[in-house]
Amino acid sequence: MERRSFIQILAMLGASAAIPRNAFAFETKQPDAPWLSAYQGVQHDLPVLSLHTEGSWPTELTGTLYRNGPAMMQRAGERYHHWFDGDGMIQKFRINPDEITHQGRFVRTEKFVTEEAAGRFLYPVAGTYRANSLPVANNDSINVANTNIFPIADKLLALWEGGSATEIIPDTLDTGRLISWGEGMQHLPFSAHPIRDQDGSVWNMGSVVYVSPAKVVLYHLSATGKLNKMKLLELDFGGYMHDFAITDEYVVILNSSCVYGEGRTFTDSFSWQPQRASQLIVLSKHDFSVVAQYDIEPSFVFHFAGAYQRGQELVVNLSRYKNADIMLSAMKELLATGYANDCEDATLSQLVVNMQTGKSTLHDTGMALEFPAWDRRQPLAQASTYGVGTSGRSAKLLNDAVVGFNFQQQQQQHYHYGPGYLVEEPQFIAKANSKPGQGWLLHTLFDYQRRRSGLAVLDAQQLSKGPVAMAWTDRAIPLGFHGCFVPAKG
Numbered sequence: 001m002e003r004r005s006f007i008q009i010l011a012m013l014g015a016s017a018a019i020p021r022n023a024f025a026f027e028t029k030q031p032d033a034p035w036l037s038a039y040q041g042v043q044h045d046l047p048v049l050s051l052h053t054e055g056s057w058p059t060e061l062t063g064t065l066y067r068n069g070p071a072m073m074q075r076a077g078e079r080y081h082h083w084f085d086g087d088g089m090i091q092k093f094r095i096n097p098d099e100i101t102h103q104g105r106f107v108r109t110e111k112f113v114t115e116e117a118a119g120r121f122l123y124p125v126a127g128t129y130r131a132n133s134l135p136v137a138n139n140d141s142i143n144v145a146n147t148n149i150f151p152i153a154d155k156l157l158a159l160w161e162g163g164s165a166t167e168i169i170p171d172t173l174d175t176g177r178l179i180s181w182g183e184g185m186q187h188l189p190f191s192a193h194p195i196r197d198q199d200g201s202v203w204n205m206g207s208v209v210y211v212s213p214a215k216v217v218l219y220h221l222s223a224t225g226k227l228n229k230m231k232l233l234e235l236d237f238g239g240y241m242h243d244f245a246i247t248d249e250y251v252v253i254l255n256s257s258c259v260y261g262e263g264r265t266f267t268d269s270f271s272w273q274p275q276r277a278s279q280l281i282v283l284s285k286h287d288f289s290v291v292a293q294y295d296i297e298p299s300f301v302f303h304f305a306g307a308y309q310r311g312q313e314l315v316v317n318l319s320r321y322k323n324a325d326i327m328l329s330a331m332k333e334l335l336a337t338g339y340a341n342d343c344e345d346a347t348l349s350q351l352v353v354n355m356q357t358g359k360s361t362l363h364d365t366g367m368a369l370e371f372p373a374w375d376r377r378q379p380l381a382q383a384s385t386y387g388v389g390t391s392g393r394s395a396k397l398l399n400d401a402v403v404g405f406n407f408q409q410q411q412q413q414h415y416h417y418g419p420g421y422l423v424e425e426p427q428f429i430a431k432a433n434s435k436p437g438q439g440w441l442l443h444t445l446f447d448y449q450r451r452r453s454g455l456a457v458l459d460a461q462q463l464s465k466g467p468v469a470m471a472w473t474d475r476a477i478p479l480g481f482h483g484c485f486v487p488a489k490g
Ligand SMILES: [Fe+2]
Pocket: 192, 193, 242, 243, 302, 303, 481, 482
């Protein structure tokens, strides 16, 4: 039955039910906002060069930081207007005690290769309305592989949320094949936020909201990337879904109140529906059966910060937005004008659901925190959640701080770089022979006053002291979404 459903979905995807085609393009004048250079992308691969290091780099940070993000934002005078749209480029920072190097390479997706040869954009994209796009054969015709990069076995996967994972060769950053997890599963969405479990196996989902009824695909993979099981789950409505969480027993997804409907582009097809409760759906890890479903306060969430069970309670940590402005309007406003002043930051929040009574309580810390990271060696109830935040002195959506919050101790930490800097997702990297909770936060940043890009490392338990080491290059590296740190072997 599930296989038949997949085939039905694939037939619909092939029949251009995927992302709607766009009708025209428009240009905007580039405003005087120096941070926008970080969103303009680059036109070519970035060859290997050395960074200038400052401070003392911890020896356990020997390894490679990979990141992914939209980088081809304009071709032949046509510029994308939504940050989601740019073709993905992998940024590779090789960190050794004596040298740190950087290299950037575009992912050679079908779309990128075809458009590179043509010298212009040809296909529809998620957020920019454009004219005369070529027809879409399937989701991977427009896969930009621009959201995350995830290590599995000896491979890296460049991830998007609307189609397949794309294999990347770690040494060269060459693009390998598109990954299909099984017969009849080609081109199915495999989201950008797989979760590695304690046993090394990997959970993921894929949102298929543009068919009726809306669906989500659930995946469980072995540690080496073989499909253990999958399920296609029908949803009550097609809420935007980007990430999820797991506990010891459950997979937890959130069907948000940002609901797919009609529109000129994929993002324009969503509308914020605050009258509609969001749904927290709890699935058994054993067989993906629905254990429970709860109506919760209308929410918009890109990123979860983990979940756990506490007796009869299910505790879910999230970077929660009170509406979907960030995706529906603010990113376009930021790219067009340099400002998105009406957009509220995501705040670190904790949703506690009593699974016996179904009653849910939302605790909002009020602390702006996105791109959450934590020490996975530690029980989540005790762990601090780290992420990017704001000093309150930069324009909205310009994250200029690294922040942390511990729910158990109700304690905040922060280091404010302040105006002039854009701070990106931190990676928590355990210190050598350390206790749980002891580690480094490694993150990229862009200094838009000096137009230089860098790496910084902070002691996670002493954020307020600021970076213990940094590395800089005059090269403007495009901002990205997510990444991973792969320690050096041996
Ligand atoms: Fe994400």
